[in-house]
Amino acid sequence: MASNAAGAGKQLRIIFIGDSNVGKTSIFKLFENHKVFKSPVVTIDAQTIERNIVIGPPYETVKLLIYDTAGQERFRTFTRQYFRDADIAFLVFSITDGDSFHHIGEIWMKEIADNRRGDTEMILIGNKSDLADERVNPLSTSKQFAEQNEMKFIEMSALKNDDFQKLYDVLKEAVTDVIKKGRRTKEEEIKINNDEPAPRNDKWYSKCRI
Ligand SMILES: Nc1nc2c(ncn2[C@@H]2O[C@H](COP(=O)(O)OP(=O)(O)OP(=O)(O)O)[C@@H](O)[C@H]2O)c(=O)[nH]1
Numbered sequence: 001m002a003s004n005a006a007g008a009g010k011q012l013r014i015i016f017i018g019d020s021n022v023g024k025t026s027i028f029k030l031f032e033n034h035k036v037f038k039s040p041v042v043t044i045d046a047q048t049i050e051r052n053i054v055i056g057p058p059y060e061t062v063k064l065l066i067y068d069t070a071g072q073e074r075f076r077t078f079t080r081q082y083f084r085d086a087d088i089a090f091l092v093f094s095i096t097d098g099d100s101f102h103h104i105g106e107i108w109m110k111e112i113a114d115n116r117r118g119d120t121e122m123i124l125i126g127n128k129s130d131l132a133d134e135r136v137n138p139l140s141t142s143k144q145f146a147e148q149n150e151m152k153f154i155e156m157s158a159l160k161n162d163d164f165q166k167l168y169d170v171l172k173e174a175v176t177d178v179i180k181k182g183r184r185t186k187e188e189e190i191k192i193n194n195d196e197p198a199p200r201n202d203k204w205y206s207k208c209r210i
């Protein structure tokens, strides 16, 4: 949750989600050591790393708690707990796997909508861009999908160190947006949609009276 307790600074939770084998862990590991992950294995337990990011001007440091989650369906119940407080979600698919792209809308966005407690900013990642010959998901389709769903979008390869900068830049933009907007909870959205007038804040009202 975006928090700013006195002296604690701001903190955001970031999650990687998407089908198994799309490269979530490989991308996550780039945050850990900026090196290509040499020995990937199927993720069973979520892993976390902490990183600071500086946004601005005006400059401020935001602490990021980054979570890698398991894509396999048998771990879904366990993974869901990480959706609740996610401020930013990387939705990862592989450009070589059509199902992994369709599941972004059919599974992963629904999982976030059903389980989140507040707003979650979404970033779509088309991974494995180095495998151009095996591409089945056209760039234009992914771009259009991202626009329709108001998501940022990049294509990248977890095997190319240079692509880390793309990833970092899009994350920085998302962090800036989240911090600027503040966080709105599901309950607040329901209140806003409710026709009843908002309850008057007497403390604030009395200060404003002449
Ligand atoms: N060519 C290519 N292979 C990649 C890329 N990213 C990941 N891979 C390979 O894809 C396989 C799966 O990568 P992982 O990072 O383990 O996938 P995952 O999404 O974490 O999978 P789960 O943990 O099961 O959810 C591994 O063999 C990686 O080496 C990429 O950008 N290009």
Ligand SMILES: [Mg+2]
Pocket (backbone or CB within 6 Å): 024, 025, 026, 041, 042, 043, 069, 070, 071
């Ligand atoms: Mg993994």
